[in-house]
Amino acid sequence: MDAIEKELDRLTSRANLSKSIKDIDRCLQMLVAARSTIEADPSATASTLQSLEPRLKAGFHDATENLKDLHGGIGKYGKALDKKFKHTTNENEFDALATQQPLINRAIAMHLLREGNFDIAETFAKETGHGHTVPSTLEAEFKEMFYIQESLRQRQLGPAIEWAAKRREQLEARASDLEFQLHRLQYLVFLFGGGVDGPKKAIEYSKTWFRPFQAKYLSEISQLAGCLLWRERMTSSPYADSIEKESSWQEIVDSFTSEFCALLRLSAESPLYVATTAGAIALPTFNKMATIMKAKKTEWTSQNELPVEVPLPDKFKYHSIFVCPVSKEQTTDSNPPMMIPCGHVLAKDTVQKLSRGASSRYKCPYCPADSLPKEAREIYL
Ligand SMILES: [Zn+2]
Numbered sequence: 379m380d381a382i383e384k385e386l387d388r389l390t391s392r393a394n395l396s397k398s399i400k401d402i403d404r405c406l407q408m409l410v411a412a413r414s415t416i417e418a419d420p421s422a423t424a425s426t427l428q429s430l431e432p433r434l435k436a437g438f439h440d441a442t443e444n445l446k447d448l449h450g451g452i453g454k455y456g457k458a459l460d461k462k463f464k465h466t467t468n469e470n471e472f473d474a475l476a477t478q479q480p481l482i483n484r485a486i487a488m489h490l491l492r493e494g495n496f497d498i499a500e501t502f503a504k505e506t507g508h509g510h511t512v513p514s515t516l517e518a519e520f521k522e523m524f525y526i527q528e529s530l531r532q533r534q535l536g537p538a539i540e541w542a543a544k545r546r547e548q549l550e551a552r553a554s555d556l557e558f559q560l561h562r563l564q565y566l567v568f569l570f571g572g573g574v575d576g577p578k579k580a581i582e583y584s585k586t587w588f589r590p591f592q593a594k595y596l597s598e599i600s601q602l603a604g605c606l607l608w609r610e611r612m613t614s615s616p617y618a619d620s621i622e623k624e625s626s627w628q629e630i631v632d633s634f635t636s637e638f639c640a641l642l643r644l645s646a647e648s649p650l651y652v653a654t655t656a657g658a659i660a661l662p663t664f665n666k667m668a669t670i671m672k673a674k675k676t677e678w679t680s681q682n683e684l685p686v687e688v689p690l691p692d693k694f695k696y697h698s699i700f701v702c703p704v705s706k707e708q709t710t711d712s713n714p715p716m717m718i719p720c721g722h723v724l725a726k727d728t729v730q731k732l733s734r735g736a737s738s739r740y741k742c743p744y745c746p747a748d749s750l751p752k753e754a755r756e757i758y759l
Pocket of ligand 1: 746
């Protein structure tokens with residue numbers, strides 16, 4: 379990595395570039411000064427220009443000399459990259475990449491839409507010709523999502539409440555409490571931010587809007603009603619604070635975004651963002667692993683399993699992993715974790731090995747209980 383880092387340092391230090399900019403600035407100052415001298419005294423034109431010429435030439439010379447260095451740096455950086463990553467020029471890998479190209483382009487187009495870069499997404503779709511793989515209705519959906527997110531950031535709950543009310547059944551099916559949380563926030567905004575009429579507005583609002591949520595959220599609604607009594611006495615309350623805090627508005631934006639995406643059957647985070655970030659975190663580990671395996675001339679053949687831990691942040695962990703206590707192998711789709719009647723969990727392959735046949739009883743390796751292989755149940759983590 380040394381050569382690349384060195385060239386990158388050279389480029390990013392920008393010392394040469396800023397020096398060139400200073401040289402050009404100096405030349406401009408000389409020209410401006412010469413103009414004012416000539417304006418003030420036209421008879422001095424010839425002598426002024428004469429003295430200006432060599433100084434100006436020297437200035438431009440310095441500026442271009444410094445830029446030469448910079449151009450050289452860019453050239454070397456490109457060469458260093460090619461040299462370092464020469465194995466990617468492998469024809470087969472290129473072919474494999476080419477067949478994946480439409481999928482990659484689709485992922486990029488989707489990412490741009492999800493980030494709200496609609497113009498760029500459109501240009502991208504046009505220039506790659508792969509944009510059409512993204513359903514056209516999605517753009518309209520994401521535009522609505524951005525409009526509602528922006529309203530929430532401006533602390534306007536109306537559009538989000540309207541959206542949630544229209545999708546009450548779908549949200550309920552997902553056990554989402556988004557709609558109630560929006561109404562709750564609106565109630566608190568009226569109560570604590572509504573001035574003298576605040577309590578009156580809050581009561582009216584709760585009468586109209588809390589009704590459908592009574593059964594499910596009764597205790598929370600009671601607490602919210604209790605706020606009314608204590609409003610005057612409270613110099614600080616977690617409820618009053620919550621409508622002021624930036625974090626509680628961000629929370630409702632996040633909660634809305636995740637529900638909105640879930641109803642579109644998409645994840646809340648852009649998969650391209652997650653994949654590239656996780657990839658960037660994992661790359662040094664993989665690089666080290668490849669070096670060690672090459673040095674020790676070993677190969678890792680287990681599919682769907684890595685011999686190393688990748689230190690990903692918690693939010694990138696979507697499900698637990700299970701390692702069989704007997705075989706010490708991580709379970710996979712084809713070798714899932716199985717719970718046997720005594721409650722101990724083993725990998726499917728281990729159960730099969732222990733039982734030596736479908737109809738013979740085997741003893742649990744961890745307790746005295748014995749059972750039949752067919753009594754083991756697959757568990758989902
Ligand atoms: Zn057991």
